[in-house]
Amino acid sequence: MTTKDLIAAYYAAFNAGRTDEMLTYLHDGIEHHVNEGKIRHGKDLFRAFNAHMTRCYRENLTDIVIFANDAGDRAAAEFVVNGTYLATDEGLPEANGQTYVLPAGTFFSIRDGKISRVTTYYNLADWMKQVGA
Template identity: 35%
Template sequence: MSEQETLALVKRFLEALNAHDHAAVLALTSEDVAHDPFDAAREIGHEKLRWRLGLATRHFDEELADIAVMVGDGGVRAAAEFTVRGKYLATAQGMPEARGQSYALPGAMVFEVDDGLITRVSMYRNPVQWRAALG
């Protein structure tokens, strides 16, 4: 893929995340996508990603804002930096009690792309800052 095609793919992925359109997110990723959540070990495949997206949506309402996307030479890798603006909706296991807490934290994602699909997405945010915002 060209750099421009990768840029467009990553932007569509981020737009789908913001719209909570899980079907669109999955359509932009390979069947064996490697997903590195910021708070857990690597998960492989659509089923794991679908489960993770559902879990996140059940407990949090998040929007990615102030997005800047960067694409490496050849379009194989990309990264996005953003602000995660969220609201804690329902208590998640092992987390503080949800009381509708709002938060805004820096975050990033790193992508690998092959044959027109995202094959890896690694998510980053500071878990200490995140827990403190929820605490």
Template identity: 40%
Template sequence: MSDDETLSLVQSYLDALNANDHDAALALVSEDVAHDPFDGEREIGRDRLRWRLGLEARHFDERFADIALMSAPGGVRAAAEFTVRGTYRATAEGLPEATGQNYTLPGGMFFEVDGGEITRISEQRNPVQWRAALSPSR
């Protein structure tokens, strides 16, 4: 893929997440996609990513704003830096009680692309900042 095609693929993935269209997002990843969530261990496979997206949507309403996309020469790797704007709407196991806390944090994702599909997604955000933002006493 060209650099522009890779950037378009990544933008489409982020747009699908922002629209809460998990089916559209999953259609852009490989069957054996490697997903590195910022708060856990690597998960392999489209079905595992589907489960993770559903779990996150149950607890959080997040949107990515101020997106800056970058691509390495050759279109095999790309990165997205953005601002996460979210609402913590249902208490998640191991996290503070949800009371509708709103939060804004910097974040990013790194991607690998092969054959027109996303084959790796590595999420980045500061987990200490994120937990602090979820604290109802902030």
């Protein structure tokens, strides 16, 4: 599987709601750098993050463009997040089914054919405005 194929499979699993499948594309030593948050280390914390996100948000990514370096050990993806805010997330505005459309991007490191780092960025102020904060 090429690096681009790996990232495409990861996002296909995300869009299909198969968060357990997403874990199969991750290296055991995964580092998950979230926007405005702490670095999470390991698949257990990534699984917990996915469970939390599934409870609070329903998201589908569109317009995904994947880039990879020639060595195949670094990649990036740019996409649009089409979401619904389902349940109030701690420290954020109250959820009442607000929808949002948000450009975002993720950077990846690849090790041993698996994703070893996921770093996602989006404009939190834009999201807050869209959900009525």
